[in-house]
Amino acid sequence: MISSREQVTQQIVASKVKKGIKWSEVAKAIGLSKEWTTAACLGQMTFDKQQAEIIGDLFELSDEAVAWLQIAPYKGSLPTAVPSDPLIYRWYEVVSVYGSTIKELIHEEFGDGIMSAIDFSMNIQREADPKGDRVNIVLSGKFLPYKTY
Amino acid sequence: MISSREQVTQQIVASKVKKGIKWSEVAKAIGLSKEWTTAACLGQMTFDKQQAEIIGDLFELSDEAVAWLQIAPYKGSLPTAVPSDPLIYRWYEVVSVYGSTIKELIHEEFGDGIMSAIDFSMNIQREADPKGDRVNIVLSGKFLPYKTY
Amino acid sequence: MISSREQVTQQIVASKVKKGIKWSEVAKAIGLSKEWTTAACLGQMTFDKQQAEIIGDLFELSDEAVAWLQIAPYKGSLPTAVPSDPLIYRWYEVVSVYGSTIKELIHEEFGDGIMSAIDFSMNIQREADPKGDRVNIVLSGKFLPYKTY
Amino acid sequence: MISSREQVTQQIVASKVKKGIKWSEVAKAIGLSKEWTTAACLGQMTFDKQQAEIIGDLFELSDEAVAWLQIAPYKGSLPTAVPSDPLIYRWYEVVSVYGSTIKELIHEEFGDGIMSAIDFSMNIQREADPKGDRVNIVLSGKFLPYKTY
Amino acid sequence: MISSREQVTQQIVASKVKKGIKWSEVAKAIGLSKEWTTAACLGQMTFDKQQAEIIGDLFELSDEAVAWLQIAPYKGSLPTAVPSDPLIYRWYEVVSVYGSTIKELIHEEFGDGIMSAIDFSMNIQREADPKGDRVNIVLSGKFLPYKTY
Amino acid sequence: MISSREQVTQQIVASKVKKGIKWSEVAKAIGLSKEWTTAACLGQMTFDKQQAEIIGDLFELSDEAVAWLQIAPYKGSLPTAVPSDPLIYRWYEVVSVYGSTIKELIHEEFGDGIMSAIDFSMNIQREADPKGDRVNIVLSGKFLPYKTY
Amino acid sequence: MISSREQVTQQIVASKVKKGIKWSEVAKAIGLSKEWTTAACLGQMTFDKQQAEIIGDLFELSDEAVAWLQIAPYKGSLPTAVPSDPLIYRWYEVVSVYGSTIKELIHEEFGDGIMSAIDFSMNIQREADPKGDRVNIVLSGKFLPYKTY
Amino acid sequence: MISSREQVTQQIVASKVKKGIKWSEVAKAIGLSKEWTTAACLGQMTFDKQQAEIIGDLFELSDEAVAWLQIAPYKGSLPTAVPSDPLIYRWYEVVSVYGSTIKELIHEEFGDGIMSAIDFSMNIQREADPKGDRVNIVLSGKFLPYKTY
Amino acid sequence: MISSREQVTQQIVASKVKKGIKWSEVAKAIGLSKEWTTAACLGQMTFDKQQAEIIGDLFELSDEAVAWLQIAPYKGSLPTAVPSDPLIYRWYEVVSVYGSTIKELIHEEFGDGIMSAIDFSMNIQREADPKGDRVNIVLSGKFLPYKTY
Amino acid sequence: MISSREQVTQQIVASKVKKGIKWSEVAKAIGLSKEWTTAACLGQMTFDKQQAEIIGDLFELSDEAVAWLQIAPYKGSLPTAVPSDPLIYRWYEVVSVYGSTIKELIHEEFGDGIMSAIDFSMNIQREADPKGDRVNIVLSGKFLPYKTY
Known part of the structure; x- marks a missing residue:
């Protein structure tokens, strides 16, 4: 079962x-x-x-x-808070190093709010490059503003 | 001082x-x-x-x-391992929910290795959308393969 | 400064x-x-x-x-991951005890997605009760569905 | 067994x-x-x-x-202190962002004490809304004052 | 200030x-x-x-x-989750060693619910004893039952 | 086996x-x-x-x-450092809120030392009370002084 | 399976x-x-x-x-963040004691960037020594500079 | 002072x-x-x-x-158990990915024991390489065997 | 297997x-x-x-x-960083309370270095005492000095 | 002040x-x-x-x-649960590697109970040794038995 x-x-x-x-x-x-x-x-x-x-x-x-497969799952795919796998860690590192930068620039452009991780899509592509091919990833998320009430 | x-x-x-x-x-x-x-x-x-x-x-x-400003700094811009700020947390959530997916797809396309977080750039843009503007972010990192020796 | x-x-x-x-x-x-x-x-x-x-x-x-005051702040008002203050801990306990229940019932009603914590409001009222007054809190958050792409 | x-x-x-x-x-x-x-x-x-x-x-x-089923269970339904599931995390985020606010407003209205998580009930309803349906949740807990002795 | x-x-x-x-x-x-x-x-x-x-x-x-002094404080008097001071640790040890016992015996006597830590008092006394004086502590807390709704 | x-x-x-x-x-x-x-x-x-x-x-x-059953066991009955079960948590909260108080009062009465958790006994009783029955717990532990050498 | x-x-x-x-x-x-x-x-x-x-x-x-064996694995070979095995701990201690030194000296020689752990090799040899044989380990990693963009 | x-x-x-x-x-x-x-x-x-x-x-x-400067210091140069700085993290990653390998190979060559982190030296050099210069690091530590008694 | x-x-x-x-x-x-x-x-x-x-x-x-039994094992015999068993915890407490004292006195006697936990032996004996028998433990470890290079 | x-x-x-x-x-x-x-x-x-x-x-x-100096202090002299200083860590390692051994041997000799860390003394001496001087430490603690009641 x-x-x-x-x-x-x-x-x-x-x-x-x-x-x-x-x-x-x-x-x-x-x-x-x-x-x-x-x-x-x-x-x-x-x-x-x-x-x-x-x-x-x-x-x-x-x-x-x-x-x-048709039941909404308990999400989260990583076994530890700080991932040990080098490929996934590099992403965690981007959040650590660039996190405050992303926050500043989104607020500068949009005001207070967040980029949705639900109304969200991701696209991963290979970009040929003579100095070594690159991984290109496009993330797109709806901006959700905080509102007063 | x-x-x-x-x-x-x-x-x-x-x-x-x-x-x-x-x-x-x-x-x-x-x-x-x-x-x-x-x-x-x-x-x-x-x-x-x-x-x-x-x-x-x-x-x-x-x-x-x-x-x-001309000295290489001790990097890492977040005060806790799991960030408490909602905007930055959404990025951490993307790593948590999509981390294993990103790993699988990069390995399927490139073999074993990582996407560099050093030879790396990021571009943040507003995308107009009638249902609410979106944040578009392009990440580009060189693929670095593990080699045998 | x-x-x-x-x-x-x-x-x-x-x-x-x-x-x-x-x-x-x-x-x-x-x-x-x-x-x-x-x-x-x-x-x-x-x-x-x-x-x-x-x-x-x-x-x-x-x-x-x-x-x-006019700058979007780094959010998160608690000094530890598990709050030590009894009043705030009771809320953390509600998330711990009822978390999976809330998840099941929202999914049963709405399908896969989340209740927004951004497009969100809260209202706290005293409810008179002969056995001891009660705290009544109404939370209202927009449902955001996960979509396929 | x-x-x-x-x-x-x-x-x-x-x-x-x-x-x-x-x-x-x-x-x-x-x-x-x-x-x-x-x-x-x-x-x-x-x-x-x-x-x-x-x-x-x-x-x-x-x-x-x-x-x-008739034995009082060891309670707590979440596998980690900070939940990884996005839906449940949003609730944790509400505690993090609004925790001190809830504390201040309950104390302002009732004095020192807590909102009980035992003498407590919860009601989850769908609220139709043209801009997207909302999840409405009513929490009701007895106020328990700290007493001197 | x-x-x-x-x-x-x-x-x-x-x-x-x-x-x-x-x-x-x-x-x-x-x-x-x-x-x-x-x-x-x-x-x-x-x-x-x-x-x-x-x-x-x-x-x-x-x-x-x-x-x-007249404002309800953010409570919790210990600097770490597991206290390092030997006297206070002994209490934490009692919770660790006897925690499940206390739970079983209260449930056996009262059914499902908790002993309140708010409607609560404590009394600390010295008990003379020829083999070495003892610390006697009486804890009294109201039993709060979980109710169905 | x-x-x-x-x-x-x-x-x-x-x-x-x-x-x-x-x-x-x-x-x-x-x-x-x-x-x-x-x-x-x-x-x-x-x-x-x-x-x-x-x-x-x-x-x-x-x-x-x-x-x-006749072998001294590895002791400790709780699965996490901070217990998630509400009944047991209330005890942890007592240690958190009253820990420094207990320490001060034992030192004021006995000097530097601890209340033993080994030469220790506990007694749990129901106390009838018209406003709701109470759990009464008596803890008795030998005082062990720190000595110079 | x-x-x-x-x-x-x-x-x-x-x-x-x-x-x-x-x-x-x-x-x-x-x-x-x-x-x-x-x-x-x-x-x-x-x-x-x-x-x-x-x-x-x-x-x-x-x-x-x-x-x-032909699938890129989820990497990381240690069961805890701080390793308990004495031999492996000594390496963790080297990172702890010499980490800031390594950082300073690589930056002094190369500028801002990292030593790759992917384009990386390791060689472990016994070095005979009358006062007790030594373990000699040579680590070689490509220097990857941070670039402006 | x-x-x-x-x-x-x-x-x-x-x-x-x-x-x-x-x-x-x-x-x-x-x-x-x-x-x-x-x-x-x-x-x-x-x-x-x-x-x-x-x-x-x-x-x-x-x-x-x-x-x-002439007093033996409390050692350890990193602010967190898992370092956030990318350069120092790469070393932590080496311990994570190669830790069990280093353990196996030292035991295969020397038997049970450790490589000393005290009777230890380190040498960091630049190695010119047409594909990008490399950081070469030689670690030398005395082997200390566990003995029976 | x-x-x-x-x-x-x-x-x-x-x-x-x-x-x-x-x-x-x-x-x-x-x-x-x-x-x-x-x-x-x-x-x-x-x-x-x-x-x-x-x-x-x-x-x-x-x-x-x-x-x-003839293979060097992954060492470390305790299930948690801070041991929950009262007997083993008392040792951890000794390290916590006396750790800085041991450090000071070894440095005062020997200079900078450590007491080896590898070239190490331990002897546990019962010491009869009219006020209650005592556990006597002798630890002997080689002093290993840090050297300059 | x-x-x-x-x-x-x-x-x-x-x-x-x-x-x-x-x-x-x-x-x-x-x-x-x-x-x-x-x-x-x-x-x-x-x-x-x-x-x-x-x-x-x-x-x-x-x-x-x-x-x-005449007030019983909040004890515990180490800044982290797992000490980073190599000398103090060696003691933590002894607890980790020998903890279960110490427990077994004390129980075998004395039955269930603990070695007191309060009715306790410590003596640190240099032992001359041609292969390198040794640190000798004698720990003496009263055995405290668990009793039935």
Whole structure:
């Protein structure tokens, strides 16, 4: 019996390695971006019924697992507050080094408020560069102002 | 006597509010992006001599403070491991929710390695949107592969 | 020279005790709710120019302090991750005991998404009760759905 | 053999997904609010004998599990001190940003004391709004004064 | 200018050592128990006007300090989550070793609920004993039951 | 094979719920206080041979488990440094709010030293009260003075 | 079914002890340094197909395990932020005691930037010494400068 | 009055920036390696009388400060357990990623024991490289075996 | 299959309770002190082949477990940074209360350096005392001086 | 005005360096062991009136400081839970590596109970050794048994 989405994520991850499937192929199968699809497969987003069934077929999941894919999960994909993996740590470092800069510049442009992490999308691309290819990432989030009341 | 860059950052921040200077004006004065300039003023980057003197003039800093601006600082701009400020927390949340996704997709495209946070740049723009304007941020970092030896 | 909003908050708090002003009087003076006004005076919200000047008059603040009141502050009003004050801890306990319940019921009603803490208001009232008066608090936050992309 | 309430909670959660039961239906079955019922099913409250048996029937639990439902549980539903899930974090953020405000306003109205988290109830409702529906939550807790002795 | 109750506590503590006053004398002066009085002087309780003025006279405090004594303080008297002082640690150890026992026995006697730490009193006495005198402490707290709704 | 006392505690706890035994009955069976007995059953004290065998009979434990009951255990009954359970937290709060008070009053009465948590006993009783019954707890610990050498 | 690289590491470690294989022999088998090879076997580096198959033969791993060896792993080999093992702690101590020294001297020689931990190699050798043999370790990392933009 | 070595370190650091002295010049002045000298100036090593006086002259320190330089300091140069500065973090990352590897290879070569961090030296050099210069660091520590007794 | 020394420690501990063996008997069997022997059985030291086989016979371990006893283990025997067990905590308290004293007195006698925890032995004895027997512990560690280079 | 014992400790420490006094001389002046005396001067023990006055003379303290020396202090001499100083860390490591061993052997000899850290003394001596002098430390603490009640 499955009692958490995390168990389904482990099944997907195990099945993916065993069957050699790529995230971009999964994305194509459900017709959405590779960023959203991967996050959803890793237990951070909720699939609708049709998407969940396609995922279930691809990774040979049980009906119970497919039902779990349609439930809003407890989110957060990292095992520690400060991540130990070097690739993910670099992102944490960007937040640490540039966090106050991002805050200042968004406030200078928009006033007090935040950039939404919910009404949000992400796009990851390779940029060819003779000095070594680069990872280019575009983040887009709606600005939400604090209001008085 | 000044014994840390943080003291200079506090002088800049205090002077900025008092004199009503904008970060974009500071950036223009030294001829660099507003992102790098703000990070540097907030104690995360090192100015060269000429830049430091312009900054010193703008914020009315002492010669000693100007000397400190040319020393590589102890970096990290946040007071706690998990940031309490809502705007900065949203970025931490993106790392938490999307961290494993970013890792998977960069590895799928590039193999094992990281996106550099040093050979790195950032660009923050307002995107007009009838449903509410958006914050668009482009991050660009060189891919650095792990090699065997 | 003032280098953080926290210094202004301390001046307001000290001045409030010395002069015996009530938060509800401050709210009336700027024409907003007592909840928003108190949060703003405690360094969690940004005043506009006119409001800041009224606050400056009430608490006898310097022009520099009044300038700081108009800058979006680094938010977060608690000194530790788990609050030690009994009143505030009770709220933390509610999040701990009822957190998963709130999550389940919002998802059951709205689907995957969050209740905004930005497009948000709060109203605190006394409810008379023969067995002992009660504190009634109404929280209202816009539902923000996660979308696919 | 079952040695903690948490194991029963996992059985309920697994069974709920498998059978597609809604929390509001569970609440109706035992004749109490959906808020209390969900919290109890998630291991935060104690059922009496009759309620426990209804829950046992609904989720097909063993007699041993039904016995556990009648034992006061070790409470606290979150895996980390600072929650990683975005929906639950927003509540933690409200405590962080508004904590000192709530404290000030309750003290201004009632004097020194706390709002009880035990003699406490919660009501979660959808509020229709043309700009996007809102989550409305009413919290009601008895005021408990500190006394001298 | 005084911006926190903690500053007043430090003045009281400093003045107490300098003048050689005993807590039991302070308690007698305001006509309350030595336990409540000491907690209040150490910044954990709120004095009324008359009490505050007596305290102010005893410790030679300013009018501003006397005003602060009448404000409900941010409570919590220990500098770390796990106390380093051996005497206070022994109490933390009692909570650690006997915590689950206390919980079981209160639930066995009263059902689900808590022992209040607000409607609460404490009495510390010396008990003569030929094998070495003992510290006897009586804690009395109202039982508050969780209720269904 | 059993490799820790904690496994025996889990067997006792599971067996207790299944068989509906009360702690006060267990205490009567071994002829000691309910406080010590419960603490011992929850893995915080060491039984002698005769007591262990009675416990083994009551809870239907294996010989191996009975052997473990006679071994001094690794003590500490709480899963986190700051307890999340509301009942146990109230005790932690008492240590937090009254810790410095207890320290001051014991030192005022006895001089420098501690109240022992080893040569220690505890007694929990219900006190009837028309305004709501109270939990009364008496703690008794030997005073141990620091000595010079 | 295998759902993390860590499970494969445990199989390698168990198999290594059982079969008495040396890391230097493993390194010879795949024709790389003992430092890189050991790190890879311990789950910190990614093998290519041919290397993974040799490792699979040596340690008698399943095909599924061999597939996992070719996936970039979640890195970080220590169970706690401050390591408890004395040998590994000594390295943490070097970072603690010499960290600011290393920073100062690299900046004095190279300017602002870092020593890469990705474009990085390590060589561990025994140095005979009459007063007791020494461990000599050479670390080599590319200098990566921060650039303006 | 100076009450900690850290105050002297701050004076040295402030004076160094003001006067534009290089660590390599300081090392030459006292005739030792730049690594040891920098660590000592940053409060991690103890100077003898003659060295302390040279340092005192270079940085214009008081006699009291010079006395402090000859006292074994409380060591540890980093403000947090996990360092936030990117350059120093890379070293922490090496310990995290390679820690178990270093442990395995030293044990394979030497048996059980540690590499001393006391009978230890470090040498930092620039290595020219057409693909970008490298930082080369040699660490040498005596092997200390665990013995039976 | 065994994948860590900890699993072997659990087998030894379980077997010891089941068979009623004493640590002093184990020490006699391998001809070493009870202190070293116990530490080694609890997974903190490495046995040689002959010792491991005696231990294997005493505790009826498999050949695989005996092989693990000869591998240098990941050391550290406590589950939390601040130990919760009262006996072990008292030692931690000694480090907390006397730590700076030990540091001062070793430096006064020996100069800058440390007392080795590797070239180290410990002896625990009962000292009869009419006021209550005492635990006497002798620690002996080589002094290792910091040297200049 | 002095509001904590820590301020007096800082005065003693500053005065000691300035005047070049040794701890052993201080001990001789008050006629007690160097271990107790140093701990007391560092704020961990309470002086009686006569001792405090001698200390006051030696270190040229004010009357107020001398009064503070006679107040039982808030104990604990280390700034972090895991000490960063190498000498003090070695002691923490002994607790970590040998903690469970000490526990087992004391229980084997004495039964369940603890070694007191209050009725406790410590003696630090140099032991000459041709292979390098050793630090010998004798710890003596009364055994305190847990009793049933």
